[in-house]
Amino acid sequence: MAIEIQITTGGTVPIYRQIMDQVRRGIAGRTLETGDQLPSVRALAERLLVNHNTVAKAYNELVRDGVIESRHGKGVFIAANRQVYTKAEQKRRLEQALDSFISEALLLQLSHDEIREAFDRRLRELNGGSPQAKDK
């Protein structure tokens, strides 16, 4: 099954990161399964109107993380799922990112409820129609 990657420019999230995020979400939401083929670097770059280096970078990082596999002359495919970060490392990085966000929200004088609401709304938007992973 294919995936419809979309990007937005002008925001703070880098393009290569948006591509990575969407591939990962596709996997988490079962839109993409092990063995599925991704669009080629050139094809995707053309469709998204971005530099092909940007797509290549996203794919490279995903390969490095073991999320996808590049089969020479064939294309790029979803790999068998593999954990890349240690639990401790994951926790540390997540909490740092979390603190950064929460401290920004607190600066804006938002109550905890309001912060949670903004968070939920955004998460729901990202979720789109794809179901959430349950058994991970």
Next chain:
Amino acid sequence: MAIEIQITTGGTVPIYRQIMDQVRRGIAGRTLETGDQLPSVRALAERLLVNHNTVAKAYNELVRDGVIESRHGKGVFIAANRQVYTKAEQKRRLEQALDSFISEALLLQLSHDEIREAFDRRLRELNGGSPQAKDK
């Protein structure tokens, strides 16, 4: 009362941002009150083993956000609470922070459920005993 700022390197969150985050959380959690003095630029730099310019940058941005005041030759102090940014600007900044956080979380291969759980846990920790911003 003093504050124990700590940083970690190697992650994606820049040092000056970590300093800002912790000062803001200190204020939100009532560890820091209006009028309290922060450690001097050079003293903090020495303790954290970073360059003084890095601390100065963090303090500088906090001044621009109206969070602290710098009194030349005296030191840096927590400012009285005031609203600096318009509603629209607040919204813009919150969304940016939110996107950055969610992107980082997805990069760590966390499912939406796991992200939400970490978020809730952190918010609950902060909530311990201290009233919500709204109540003020």
Next chain:
Amino acid sequence: MAIEIQITTGGTVPIYRQIMDQVRRGIAGRTLETGDQLPSVRALAERLLVNHNTVAKAYNELVRDGVIESRHGKGVFIAANRQVYTKAEQKRRLEQALDSFISEALLLQLSHDEIREAFDRRLRELNGGSPQAKDK
């Protein structure tokens, strides 16, 4: 259209502030329009014979003021007009700027009449042909 930024050293106004001032005046005077690209950090630094960090600092503050936008890997551009600061904050900043200016003028041994005259002359120069901000 481009902009010809110039700086002078030896005075009390820091270089990064002079750069900020000229960009803002360029916008006010319609020399710079939304979407226009500014010279790159390093190019401008080279031309002005200053360190690139000094230019970066000026640009950075303009970004925080919502005057320009920095697109990573692309360059720096004039942002769409938007209100970033609350009325109270605007008043605070205007009074600070005003006090700084008047203090500098008094230091130069100018009488109030002379200060006023210089002020009027400068304002008239800016007015040349371009509509007032109010008319927009």
Next chain:
Amino acid sequence: MAIEIQITTGGTVPIYRQIMDQVRRGIAGRTLETGDQLPSVRALAERLLVNHNTVAKAYNELVRDGVIESRHGKGVFIAANRQVYTKAEQKRRLEQALDSFISEALLLQLSHDEIREAFDRRLRELNGGSPQAKDK
């Protein structure tokens, strides 16, 4: 005749500068005349509750500018008026300070009329009861 120097803290204008400004304004407004004695460094520092180095710095700068004279063992006195900055230097520094103020005001989306109004109001406040110099 004596002069009642007053300072405010917490603002952006340094204390030593406020002292200098008020002495200059006293001269411009004929409150202080050539030969008048100023309070001693220690006495003024005590009354203003500031560090005596701060008063000393203000006096030193005024001496350097030829505005006052220090007579060993006697005290500090108003000097015969003398021009210290060349006209060109004066003009250059004034215009730089002026640009800085005006660009800040323009950022705040104020019309030229509003800027002028704020300027006039502040100048009137500073003028207080003392008449303006006319024949300078």
Next chain:
DNA sequence: GTGGTCTAGACCACG
């Protein structure tokens, strides 16, 4: 190529 972060170290302004 672009901007962003950080270091090392200097000098100035202020109290």
Next chain:
DNA sequence: GTGGTCTAGACCACC
């Protein structure tokens, strides 16, 4: 002693 500005030069992120 405090903070503010600037330089020289490094390394990284992004396109």
